[in-house]
Amino acid sequence: MKISAIRYSFRDAFRSFWRHFGITVASITTVAISLLILGFTLLLVLNSQYIAGFMESQVEINLFLREDISRQDARAFENKLTRIEGVELVEFIPKEDALKLMEDSYGKDVDITKALGGNNPLPDTYRVKVVDVELVPQVAATIEKYDEVESLRYGQDFVNRLINFTNWLRNAGLVVIVGILFASLFLITTTIRLTVFARKKEISIMKYVGATNLFIRAPFFLEGMMIGLIGALISVVILYLAYGTVVNYALSSVPFMPLITDKTLLYQIFGYLLLGGTFLGAMGSMIAVRKYLNV
Amino acid sequence: MKISAIRYSFRDAFRSFWRHFGITVASITTVAISLLILGFTLLLVLNSQYIAGFMESQVEINLFLREDISRQDARAFENKLTRIEGVELVEFIPKEDALKLMEDSYGKDVDITKALGGNNPLPDTYRVKVVDVELVPQVAATIEKYDEVESLRYGQDFVNRLINFTNWLRNAGLVVIVGILFASLFLITTTIRLTVFARKKEISIMKYVGATNLFIRAPFFLEGMMIGLIGALISVVILYLAYGTVVNYALSSVPFMPLITDKTLLYQIFGYLLLGGTFLGAMGSMIAVRKYLNV
């Protein structure tokens, strides 16, 4: 393309951007809304999976040592535990602390220690955290084989449920994101197609007057890009402000809720939205124009 | 309107439905996608609130009786409890059962009963369920005043968190639904506006030839209604099948997850979607036409 043609393309893109202002606004808003829904869904799914991951990370194996194990041996056992593959963290709870914890759970007025007359029927305990919840049964099986272990407990039922649930959540999230991705893709391209449709006569006239396909498409490409970019920018700004508000509100009223506050990930999502919006706008109008070029 | 005009309106609506088939398909799909997103969001929010409600309903007050209360008096106390406002369900757990439960939680190998030498330091317990989680602290305060009560426990921390979380969820859900509602409203009306825009010349011609506004609008109204209705039908069918699949899959892999399977509610949502789609389609095109009638 010659310089003059490139200059023309930019001039024409801006001209048409302003001259069809109603249409421009409508398509920018559609792009913004579609990407807003997409971005919102992405954040929702990512956060729910983050929460799922957090819940999984809370799972621990409670391991009760045999009564005849000395305190020293008990502490030494920790080394063996940490060396097991998949074990992430190990915490020792001496039987005294275990009794205290149990007593606390009945409220301050029930004095179990007194009732026991100085006896403590509870065992020394280890709390073991595993890197991946899926490894818990396996790690538990390994631990159970040690002589020092009297019994262990990790809520088999609960862990199974949790694994099922988080897997389900991951699959559902994926399906939802893919669905919304296609939906926003369709919404953006349809709107842009309709705006081009309103100008189909103009396109064919240009062709009759001797304009090449490239020459006709270039301004549409640029205009589509502008519309996509501006729409995406609006969605990103709204998303940024809204997510900030939601997270702040959540952290203040539900402080224990694990939410993604990692800026890098957010910026990454925003980057994809900007790129995707611009790309869809440009491609959408290019493809829409093609339909009317064949004259 | 005369009979002939009504007949004309229907004929013309169908004619234009088929003659602008590309546009018809595009707008039906947009309506379907928008309502799909709306319906999907509705189901998601309703289910998450259903789950929140389920979690709340799991909250219970554990109430420990004084040791000197006879078993008979203990059982008689149940009447007093049930009469407290806000109490939904009361379950008595004799101290023997309480011990058994505690023992179970340490695994079968830790024999606390033996260690206690027949003694049981645990008190008789009542589990009290309250109709609304928000009432828990109040009910707990009432109960605490009774002489029979030694102490009680209801996980004040957890309940507060839960209340915060479910309130947050309700607000967030409402915001999301309102947001998506407006988004789909905008998407549907914009698409319909753009399709009418492509026919603005035709509309002004009709006006010049002596057609009344009503006469011009009636076919657009009917066509918009058809597009809205068909789009809504598609979204409802997809939603129905998809929700069925999701619920089945969830119930088979995460059987404990509480999900709405109440058909009445579903049908109600579907009804609203159908009504909303038809209404938006009809109104959207009516309003869009008005803009070009003023000649």
Add this chain to the structure above:
Amino acid sequence: MIQFFNVTKEYDKGVIALEDINLSINKGEFVFLVGPSGAGKSTFNRLIIREELPTQGQLMYEGKSILRMKKREVPYFRRKIGIVFQDFRLLSDRTVYENVAFALEAMAAPVSEVKYKVPQVLEMVGLDHKHDAFPQELSGGEQQRVAIARAIVNNPSLLIADEPTGNLDPDTSLEIMKLLNNINKRGTTIIMATHDKDIVNRMRKRVVVLNKGKIIRDVEKGGYTDEDQCHTLLF
């Protein structure tokens, strides 16, 4: 039937299309509106059908002000007028038949009347064989004749024809002029903007000449120019 009182029309960008027009057209008249390109002929017509409102002055149709007409009365007013637009203004998504039928359907004519009249006028303009074609599938002259058919189908009491023979060959033009003449004889007032010298000179009707928005000549049984005035029936 139609009166212009000091009518001035200025368009948006300061273009004065008509200036201080005073004119009266009687029921049953046949008026040729001639003048160079851009003289204001189409604007004159647009004012009558209330497509545009004058910037100044008063406009009467059958004794009533066109300007003070209520919005919802406009369609009923327009139904009394048949209009052939210079740019045709056919409905591009309707066939020839449907385009002509629309003028009748819009005034809620019974189906039987539509079925009887539309083929009739299509035959009058020589397009009976094209009733299923869409406007884009017609030649320029054929489109023009569809526009004429639509304008006359509901027996208007006033027919405004803006350059109705611009895309027609002389023979077909003659046919159309005969048709208009017959319609005029049956009582329809006709205002026809035209550039066709031959037609104007041949018909010997009232001629109003516009130039730069002003009436510069208005003669009964006139010719296209002053000279044409002298010779009678050259052809």
Add this chain to the structure above:
Amino acid sequence: MIQFFNVTKEYDKGVIALEDINLSINKGEFVFLVGPSGAGKSTFNRLIIREELPTQGQLMYEGKSILRMKKREVPYFRRKIGIVFQDFRLLSDRTVYENVAFALEAMAAPVSEVKYKVPQVLEMVGLDHKHDAFPQELSGGEQQRVAIARAIVNNPSLLIADEPTGNLDPDTSLEIMKLLNNINKRGTTIIMATHDKDIVNRMRKRVVVLNKGKIIRDVEKGGYTDEDQCHTLLF
């Protein structure tokens, strides 16, 4: 320059617009295409600019087949041709100036050329004062002249004008014909479809008469009809 070999064009619904046309037009010729409404004049032009493809036959432009032209060559081919469409085909979202400039911009003419040439041709057609108006703000004749200006601005070697004076008064028509004649004298081949008897008879150029898709007459220095053939220069 242009050759038609047994060209037949049948439109979708079995309408035969042109039938077995054989014709040759030489470089520098001025050809009037006349014939009744629907005779196939516009179709003839459409075939040359490859807006439509013939159903049968062969079509040559400067010795090369128009039919076998590659798609991407079509724009470059069209740039050599100036076209005045019967329905104008102006870009409705561009001003008069921009419409005319577009024909130059499309062939990547330098900005200086655009700035120099566009006002020049606008003056030629008498529209220098309307360069900022949009097509909808112009009278019929003004729109037509914009279409003419756009067609001649890039000095085409072939000018196809489909009824370019249909909306012009006789005086303006004469101006435009003088303009076309000058362009023709400078070497541009011109094909003009027209219904204007006066112009055809006055110019005494080659006349090709079409009727129902067939060439029924093809004479050098002809008149609009056979009789017009006899008298020379009536006016």
